[in-house]
Structure formats: C-alpha cells, structure tokens
Amino acid sequence: MQERILKFDKITDMFSFVPYLYPRSKSVKEVLFSSLAAGILVYLFLIIFQPFGTESFHHPYKYIVLFPYTLIFGSAFFISSLFVSQFKDWNIGYELMKILVILLLGSIFSYFYNTLCISHVKLSFENYGYMFLYSLAIGIPISTIYILSRYIYLKNIPENTALDVAPQPISNCEAPKEKVLKILGNNIELEVTEENFLYAQSMENYCNVYFLEDGKIKKLLIRISLSNILKQVETHSIKKCHRSYIINLEKVKDLKGNAQGYKLILPEIDFEIPVSRSFISSIIPQLQQSKR
Numbered sequence: 704m705q706e707r708i709l710k711f712d713k714i715t716d717m718f719s720f721v722p723y724l725y726p727r728s729k730s731v732k733e734v735l736f737s738s739l740a741a742g743i744l745v746y747l748f749l750i751i752f753q754p755f756g757t758e759s760f761h762h763p764y765k766y767i768v769l770f771p772y773t774l775i776f777g778s779a780f781f782i783s784s785l786f787v788s789q790f791k792d793w794n795i796g797y798e799l800m801k802i803l804v805i806l807l808l809g810s811i812f813s814y815f816y817n818t819l820c821i822s823h824v825k826l827s828f829e830n831y832g833y834m835f836l837y838s839l840a841i842g843i844p845i846s847t848i849y850i851l852s853r854y855i856y857l858k859n860i861p862e863n864t865a866l867d868v869a870p871q872p873i874s875n876c877e878a879p880k881e882k883v884l885k886i887l888g889n890n891i892e893l894e895v896t897e898e899n900f901l902y903a904q905s906m907e908n909y910c911n912v913y914f915l916e917d918g919k920i921k922k923l924l925i926r927i928s929l930s931n932i933l934k935q936v937e938t939h940s941i942k943k944c945h946r947s948y949i950i951n952l953e954k955v956k957d958l959k960g961n962a963q964g965y966k967l968i969l970p971e972i973d974f975e976i977p978v979s980r981s982f983i984s985s986i987i988p989q990l991q992q993s994k995r
Contacts, residue, residue, distance in 0.1 A: 734784045737849075741805075742777025744845045746770060755837050760821075771816055776842075779808035794984045795850075802846045810838035884936045886912060888927030897938055901954055901971060905929040905947040913972070920971055944978045944986050958990055 749757055749769050762768050783805050787797070814834040818826055881896040888910075899915040910932055912923045925932075933943050940953040950967060957968040959975075965987060966975035978986050 731785070734781060738777045738781035738784065741780045741845065741849055742773035742775075744848070745776045745809075745841060746773040748841055748845060754841070768821065772813060775812045775816065776805070776809040779805045779812065783808070798850060802842070802850070806838050806842040806846075807835070809842070810835040813838065882938070884938075884941075886925065886927070886932060886935050888925040888931065891923070891925050893923055893925070897941065897951070898953070900936065900941060900951050901969060902951060902976060903929065903932050903936075903949040915971070942982075942986060942989075944976065944982050946979060948976050950976055952986070952990055952993070955990055958987070 746769065748754075749772060750766055757769070783801050787801055810831070814831045817834065818824055818830065824830065881898055884895050884897055884900055886893040886895075893912060893914075895912075895914045895916075901913040901915065901920070903913070904911045905928070906924075908928070909924055909926050910929055912925060912932070914921055914923075929943070929947065929949060933949055936949065937943075941949065941951050943949050944967065950969075954969050954971070955967045956970050958965055958978075959968070960966050960978075962980070962983060964980075965978040965983065967978060967990075968975055
C-alpha cells in the first residue's frame with residue numbers, strides 16, 4: 704500500500720507543473736509569427752527526416768507538394784491561438800490542451816489534403832487514424848521545442864525591458880504613501896495599510912482579520928463575509944487562497960507541499976494557511992516568482 708502511495712506521489716509530482724502560469728502572445732503579430740514558425744518546423748521535419756513513407760514518395764515537385772502542410776498546421780495554430788487569446792489565467796495545462804486541438808485540426812485537414820490531392824484513396828476512419836498518429840508523432844517533438852522556446856522568450860521580454868530602462872534620479876519628490884485598506888462591516892470600520900495586513904479567516908458569518916500594529920499582531924472579529932472583505936482589500940499581493948482565507952502574499956516567507964496541497968507559512972503566526980487547488984495557478988507562480 705505504501706509503495707502504491709509513493710508511486711502515486713511520483714506521478715502527481717510529474718504533473719505538478721501543469722497549473723503554473725504560461726505566458727501568451729499579446730498581439731496578432733506575435734500569434735502570426737508563432738504560427739508561421741510552427742508551420743515551418745513541420746515542413747522542415749518532413750523534408751529533412753522524411754518519415755512515414757515520405758522518403759519513398761516520388762514526385763517531380765515533391766517539396767512543393769509537401770509545402771501545404773506548412774499552411775495547414777500554421778493555420779490550425781493561428782486559429783486556435785486567436786480563439787484562446789480571450790481567456791485569462793492561462794497555464795501550462797491549458798497550453799498543452801491547445802496543442803492537442805491544433806494537432807487534431809491539423810490531422811483532419813492533412814488527411815483530406817493527402818487523400819484527395821496526393822494518394823487519391825477512399826476516405827475511411829482507419830486511414831484518418833493513421834494520419835492522426837502521424838500528426839502526434841511529428842507534433843510532440845515540435846510542440847516540446849515550441850513550448851520551451853516560447854516560454855523562455857516571452858518570459859525574458861519584461862526582464863530585458865526592465866534592464867534597458869535606466870533608473871531616473873529622484874529629487875524633490877515625496878516618498879510614496881502606503882496604501883490604506885478600509886474594511887467596513889457591521890458598523891465597524893478598520894483601516895490598515897497594505898503592508899500591515901496579514902490575513903483574514905472566515906468564521907461562518909464572521910471573519911477574523913489579522914494585522915500588525917506597532918509591530919504586534921492584532922485580531923479583529925467583524926460580522927462580514929469573506930467575499931465582501933475581498934472586494935475591499937484585494938490588491939496585487941492580497942489574494943484569496945482558500946474558501947476560508949485571504950492572505951497577503953508579501954508576508955509569506957515559505958511554502959511547502961505540491962499540487963495536491965500547498966501550505967503557506969507566515970513568520971508571525973504559528974500555523975500554516977492552506978491553498979485550494981482552484982487557486983494554485985494564481986497563487987503559487989506569483990510566490991515562486993517573488994522568491995527568485
């Protein structure tokens with residue numbers, strides 16, 4: 704039994720990267736460039752390695768006949784990328800699903816092109832099955848190269864931009880004021896700076912709000928729902944991480960666990976705050992980025 708549990712943990716660890724945020728192209732130009740690159744990679748794979756009988760295919764214009772596969776997979780990539788551009792919180796799992804859809808569309812169009820224009824054989828589900836397997840065999844290595852290279856390229860864009868901007872000297876300027884959070888509920892008003900807010904915990908119809916005051920932890924019980932508190936205090940660093948908790952990510956000093964269950968550790972408190980699976984993709988990558 705213990706061996707099965709260990710094997711299961713290893714499997715889940717293998718897929719623990721799936722909920723991590725994945726950068727998307729932010730313009731049609733980037734989508735078009737990525738689509739063209741993906742299509743060209745498919746074409747190069749076909750003419751260099753000549754898999755699945757391509758080597759024995761003889762035609763005076765062989766490489767021209769193979770070129771439409773570039774347009775087929777490039778178009779499938781372009782259509783899928785434009786469709787998913789409207790979604791938020793894109794992660795690696797969604798990107799892998801998008802790639803699978805691209806391969807499915809590409810295999811369908813490739814099958815009709817091959818059957819009607821090259822092979823001139825009868826249409827059948829069996830032949831399409833072979834084409835789908837061929838598309839997977841070609842698409843998996845190309846997709847791996849694409850995902851890794853695009854991830855590295857798009858992740859480095861903001862970092863390189865930040866390095867290119869020279870810091871401007873500050874003179875005769877007041878220090879930026881700390882953001883003050885106001886929590887209103889049941890005739891109680893609490894004002895606390897974003898820096899001093901620790902976390903809020905739901906207690907049925909009430910919430911305990913924990914914050915720092917003069918370096919000491921204070922707690923205030925307010926008759927209010929956690930969702931109403933979130934509307935009043937949510938910022939880039941203050942997020943909901945569990946159905947019962949809102950936390951200031953800037954105060955988190957350590958985290959432990961994996962995709963099956965993360966725990967956040969604050970030095971000011973003596974217990975660990977859980978992270979629900981539905982919040983992993985929005986909480987954990989931000990924490991890992993801030994710890995670099």
